[in-house]
Amino acid sequence: MEYDPQNPFARILRGELPSLRVYEDDFTVALMDIMPQADGHVLILTKEPVAEVFELSAEGAAACMRTARRVARAVKTALNPPGVMIVQLNGSAAGQTVPHVHFHVIPRHAGLDLKLHAAVAADMTQLREFAERIKAALSTDA
Template structure:
Protein backbone atom coordinates (compact mmCIF):
# COMPACT_ATOMS: atom_id res chain seq x y z
CA UNK A 1 0.00 0.00 0.00
CA UNK A 2 1.32 3.45 -0.91
CA UNK A 3 1.86 6.06 1.79
CA UNK A 4 -0.97 8.64 1.96
CA UNK A 5 0.57 12.12 2.45
CA UNK A 6 -2.89 13.41 3.43
CA UNK A 7 -3.13 11.37 6.63
CA UNK A 8 -3.66 13.37 9.82
CA UNK A 9 -0.12 12.91 11.15
CA UNK A 10 1.46 14.04 7.87
CA UNK A 11 -0.73 17.16 8.05
CA UNK A 12 0.41 17.78 11.64
CA UNK A 13 4.08 17.49 10.58
CA UNK A 14 3.50 20.03 7.79
CA UNK A 15 1.74 22.40 10.19
CA UNK A 16 -1.60 22.07 8.41
CA UNK A 17 -3.29 20.76 11.56
CA UNK A 18 -2.60 21.75 15.18
CA UNK A 19 -1.34 19.45 17.90
CA UNK A 20 -0.51 19.57 21.61
CA UNK A 21 3.25 19.36 21.05
CA UNK A 22 5.52 17.83 23.68
CA UNK A 23 8.84 17.50 21.87
CA UNK A 24 10.32 17.95 18.42
CA UNK A 25 13.70 17.42 16.81
CA UNK A 26 14.88 17.17 13.20
CA UNK A 27 13.55 13.62 12.78
CA UNK A 28 10.60 13.17 15.17
CA UNK A 29 7.60 14.85 16.73
CA UNK A 30 5.80 13.97 19.96
CA UNK A 31 2.37 15.23 20.94
CA UNK A 32 -0.66 14.34 23.05
CA UNK A 33 -3.21 11.83 21.75
CA UNK A 34 -6.46 13.83 21.61
CA UNK A 35 -8.49 10.65 22.10
CA UNK A 36 -6.42 9.07 24.87
CA UNK A 37 -6.70 5.69 26.51
CA UNK A 38 -5.35 7.18 29.76
CA UNK A 39 -4.41 10.61 31.10
CA UNK A 40 -1.06 11.61 29.63
CA UNK A 41 -1.31 9.36 26.54
CA UNK A 42 1.33 10.66 24.12
CA UNK A 43 2.40 9.81 20.58
CA UNK A 44 5.79 9.79 18.86
CA UNK A 45 6.00 9.92 15.06
CA UNK A 46 8.84 10.12 12.57
CA UNK A 47 8.90 13.04 10.17
CA UNK A 48 9.68 10.69 7.30
CA UNK A 49 6.90 9.12 5.26
CA UNK A 50 6.37 5.61 6.58
CA UNK A 51 3.09 3.83 7.14
CA UNK A 52 4.41 0.89 9.17
CA UNK A 53 7.59 -0.29 10.87
CA UNK A 54 8.44 -2.16 7.68
CA UNK A 55 8.41 1.11 5.69
CA UNK A 56 10.51 3.07 8.20
CA UNK A 57 14.23 3.55 7.55
CA UNK A 58 16.74 2.31 10.13
CA UNK A 59 17.73 5.88 10.94
CA UNK A 60 14.05 6.80 11.35
CA UNK A 61 13.52 3.86 13.70
CA UNK A 62 16.57 4.84 15.76
CA UNK A 63 15.38 8.44 16.00
CA UNK A 64 11.91 7.30 17.10
CA UNK A 65 13.30 5.05 19.84
CA UNK A 66 15.49 7.88 21.18
CA UNK A 67 12.44 10.15 21.34
CA UNK A 68 10.22 7.44 22.80
CA UNK A 69 12.70 6.87 25.65
CA UNK A 70 12.97 10.60 26.36
CA UNK A 71 9.23 11.29 26.22
CA UNK A 72 8.21 8.11 28.07
CA UNK A 73 10.50 8.99 30.97
CA UNK A 74 9.00 12.50 31.11
CA UNK A 75 5.42 11.19 30.83
CA UNK A 76 6.00 8.72 33.67
CA UNK A 77 7.47 11.45 35.90
CA UNK A 78 4.87 14.08 35.03
CA UNK A 79 1.90 11.77 35.45
CA UNK A 80 3.23 10.03 38.57
CA UNK A 81 2.78 6.64 36.95
CA UNK A 82 4.50 3.52 38.23
CA UNK A 83 4.49 2.03 34.75
CA UNK A 84 4.39 3.10 31.13
CA UNK A 85 2.94 1.09 28.28
CA UNK A 86 4.76 1.67 24.96
CA UNK A 87 2.84 0.29 22.02
CA UNK A 88 3.28 0.24 18.26
CA UNK A 89 0.99 -1.54 15.78
CA UNK A 90 1.33 -2.14 12.04
CA UNK A 91 -1.61 -2.15 9.66
CA UNK A 92 -5.35 -1.78 10.09
CA UNK A 93 -5.76 -5.48 10.89
CA UNK A 94 -3.50 -4.97 13.93
CA UNK A 95 -5.45 -1.91 15.05
CA UNK A 96 -3.48 0.91 13.42
CA UNK A 97 -5.95 3.79 12.98
CA UNK A 98 -3.67 6.37 11.32
CA UNK A 99 -1.60 5.16 8.35
CA UNK A 100 1.62 6.82 9.55
CA UNK A 101 4.11 4.94 11.74
CA UNK A 102 3.75 5.91 15.41
CA UNK A 103 4.33 4.87 18.98
CA UNK A 104 1.80 5.22 21.79
CA UNK A 105 3.14 6.11 25.24
CA UNK A 106 0.46 5.37 27.85
CA UNK A 107 1.25 6.07 31.52
CA UNK A 108 -0.65 3.15 32.95
CA UNK A 109 -0.72 -0.58 32.64
CA UNK A 110 -1.94 -3.04 30.06
CA UNK A 111 -5.40 -2.43 31.55
CA UNK A 112 -5.48 0.88 29.64
CA UNK A 113 -6.05 -1.21 26.52
CA UNK A 114 -9.47 -2.15 27.90
CA UNK A 115 -10.61 1.41 27.15
CA UNK A 116 -11.43 1.77 23.44
CA UNK A 117 -8.88 3.81 21.50
CA UNK A 118 -9.98 6.92 19.63
CA UNK A 119 -13.43 6.78 21.20
CA UNK A 120 -13.72 10.10 23.05
CA UNK A 121 -12.18 13.51 22.36
CA UNK A 122 -10.37 14.82 25.45
CA UNK A 123 -10.95 18.32 26.85
CA UNK A 124 -8.34 20.68 25.37
CA UNK A 125 -7.69 22.45 28.69
CA UNK A 126 -6.96 19.09 30.32
CA UNK A 127 -4.59 18.20 27.47
CA UNK A 128 -2.83 21.56 27.80
CA UNK A 129 -2.24 20.89 31.51
CA UNK A 130 -0.69 17.52 30.64
CA UNK A 131 1.52 19.26 28.05
CA UNK A 132 2.70 21.73 30.68
CA UNK A 133 3.58 18.95 33.12
CA UNK A 134 5.31 16.71 30.57
CA UNK A 135 7.30 19.55 28.97
CA UNK A 136 8.43 20.62 32.46
CA UNK A 137 9.61 17.05 33.10
CA UNK A 138 11.46 17.05 29.76
CA UNK A 139 13.16 20.32 30.72
CA UNK A 140 14.11 18.88 34.12
CA UNK A 141 15.84 15.98 32.38
CA UNK A 142 17.89 18.36 30.21
CA UNK A 143 19.11 20.22 33.28
CA UNK A 144 20.06 17.18 35.36
Protein backbone atom coordinates in the same frame (compact mmCIF):
# COMPACT_ATOMS: atom_id res chain seq x y z
CA MET B 1 -1.08 -0.38 4.69
CA GLU B 2 -0.29 2.21 2.04
CA TYR B 3 0.99 5.67 2.97
CA ASP B 4 -1.47 8.52 2.41
CA PRO B 5 0.19 11.96 2.39
CA GLN B 6 -3.15 13.46 3.50
CA ASN B 7 -3.25 11.41 6.72
CA PRO B 8 -3.80 13.54 9.83
CA PHE B 9 -0.25 13.04 11.16
CA ALA B 10 1.31 14.17 7.87
CA ARG B 11 -0.98 17.20 7.97
CA ILE B 12 0.09 17.95 11.55
CA LEU B 13 3.75 17.71 10.53
CA ARG B 14 3.11 20.17 7.68
CA GLY B 15 1.35 22.57 10.06
CA GLU B 16 -2.05 22.09 8.43
CA LEU B 17 -3.68 20.74 11.61
CA PRO B 18 -3.13 21.93 15.19
CA SER B 19 -1.43 19.81 17.85
CA LEU B 20 -0.17 20.02 21.41
CA ARG B 21 3.52 19.28 20.90
CA VAL B 22 5.63 18.34 23.88
CA TYR B 23 8.90 17.58 22.04
CA GLU B 24 10.46 17.86 18.60
CA ASP B 25 13.83 17.05 17.05
CA ASP B 26 15.10 16.59 13.49
CA PHE B 27 13.46 13.16 13.12
CA THR B 28 10.43 13.05 15.43
CA VAL B 29 7.58 15.01 16.98
CA ALA B 30 5.88 14.08 20.26
CA LEU B 31 2.35 15.35 20.83
CA MET B 32 -0.61 14.73 23.07
CA ASP B 33 -3.16 12.25 21.72
CA ILE B 34 -6.46 14.14 21.36
CA MET B 35 -8.35 10.86 21.75
CA PRO B 36 -6.28 9.32 24.54
CA GLN B 37 -6.59 5.80 25.83
CA ALA B 38 -5.39 7.08 29.23
CA ASP B 39 -4.63 10.46 30.77
CA GLY B 40 -1.21 11.61 29.57
CA HIS B 41 -1.21 9.51 26.35
CA VAL B 42 1.50 10.87 24.02
CA LEU B 43 2.13 10.04 20.35
CA ILE B 44 5.62 9.90 18.83
CA LEU B 45 5.53 10.62 15.07
CA THR B 46 8.35 10.02 12.65
CA LYS B 47 8.97 12.84 10.20
CA GLU B 48 9.57 10.23 7.49
CA PRO B 49 6.58 9.71 5.16
CA VAL B 50 6.13 5.97 5.78
CA ALA B 51 3.11 3.92 6.84
CA GLU B 52 4.74 0.97 8.63
CA VAL B 53 7.85 0.49 10.73
CA PHE B 54 9.27 -1.95 8.14
CA GLU B 55 9.67 1.01 5.75
CA LEU B 56 11.33 3.30 8.30
CA SER B 57 15.05 3.99 7.88
CA ALA B 58 17.38 2.60 10.55
CA GLU B 59 18.19 6.17 11.60
CA GLY B 60 14.48 7.04 11.78
CA ALA B 61 13.70 3.92 13.81
CA ALA B 62 16.50 4.69 16.27
CA ALA B 63 15.27 8.29 16.59
CA CYS B 64 11.70 7.12 17.28
CA MET B 65 12.90 4.78 20.02
CA ARG B 66 15.11 7.49 21.58
CA THR B 67 12.18 9.89 21.62
CA ALA B 68 9.76 7.25 22.94
CA ARG B 69 12.19 6.42 25.76
CA ARG B 70 12.74 10.08 26.61
CA VAL B 71 9.01 10.88 26.55
CA ALA B 72 8.18 7.77 28.61
CA ARG B 73 10.65 8.93 31.28
CA ALA B 74 9.06 12.39 31.25
CA VAL B 75 5.55 10.92 31.52
CA LYS B 76 6.71 8.82 34.48
CA THR B 77 8.25 11.90 36.15
CA ALA B 78 5.37 14.27 35.39
CA LEU B 79 2.38 12.01 36.06
CA ASN B 80 3.84 9.34 38.35
CA PRO B 81 2.01 6.31 36.91
CA PRO B 82 3.11 2.91 38.24
CA GLY B 83 3.69 1.77 34.64
CA VAL B 84 4.17 3.15 31.13
CA MET B 85 3.30 1.25 27.96
CA ILE B 86 5.04 1.90 24.62
CA VAL B 87 3.07 0.54 21.65
CA GLN B 88 3.61 0.55 17.88
CA LEU B 89 1.09 -0.99 15.45
CA ASN B 90 1.59 -2.02 11.80
CA GLY B 91 -1.34 -2.62 9.45
CA SER B 92 -5.07 -2.54 10.01
CA ALA B 93 -5.07 -6.15 11.26
CA ALA B 94 -2.81 -4.99 14.11
CA GLY B 95 -5.09 -2.05 14.91
CA GLN B 96 -3.25 0.70 13.03
CA THR B 97 -5.75 3.38 11.98
CA VAL B 98 -3.47 6.15 10.64
CA PRO B 99 -1.08 5.21 7.81
CA HIS B 100 1.93 7.00 9.31
CA VAL B 101 4.50 5.38 11.63
CA HIS B 102 3.85 6.41 15.21
CA PHE B 103 4.39 5.11 18.72
CA HIS B 104 2.04 5.41 21.67
CA VAL B 105 3.39 6.25 25.13
CA ILE B 106 0.56 5.45 27.54
CA PRO B 107 0.65 5.82 31.33
CA ARG B 108 -0.80 2.74 33.06
CA HIS B 109 -2.44 2.24 36.42
CA ALA B 110 -3.41 -1.16 37.86
CA GLY B 111 -7.16 -1.71 37.75
CA LEU B 112 -7.79 1.05 35.18
CA ASP B 113 -8.74 -0.25 31.76
CA LEU B 114 -7.60 1.59 28.66
CA LYS B 115 -10.26 3.68 26.95
CA LEU B 116 -11.28 2.55 23.47
CA HIS B 117 -8.77 3.63 20.83
CA ALA B 118 -9.81 6.85 19.02
CA ALA B 119 -13.25 6.86 20.63
CA VAL B 120 -13.55 9.88 22.94
CA ALA B 121 -12.00 13.32 22.53
CA ALA B 122 -9.98 14.59 25.47
CA ASP B 123 -10.90 17.61 27.56
CA MET B 124 -8.59 20.22 26.00
CA THR B 125 -7.96 22.07 29.27
CA GLN B 126 -6.82 18.85 30.93
CA LEU B 127 -4.80 17.89 27.83
CA ARG B 128 -2.95 21.24 27.94
CA GLU B 129 -2.22 20.70 31.64
CA PHE B 130 -0.73 17.26 30.96
CA ALA B 131 1.27 18.70 28.04
CA GLU B 132 2.77 21.42 30.25
CA ARG B 133 3.71 18.93 32.96
CA ILE B 134 5.34 16.58 30.44
CA LYS B 135 7.20 19.46 28.73
CA ALA B 136 8.50 20.60 32.12
CA ALA B 137 9.77 17.09 32.84
CA LEU B 138 11.38 16.93 29.38
CA SER B 139 13.16 20.24 29.94
CA THR B 140 14.95 18.82 32.99
CA ASP B 141 15.95 15.63 31.12
CA ALA B 142 18.38 16.79 28.44
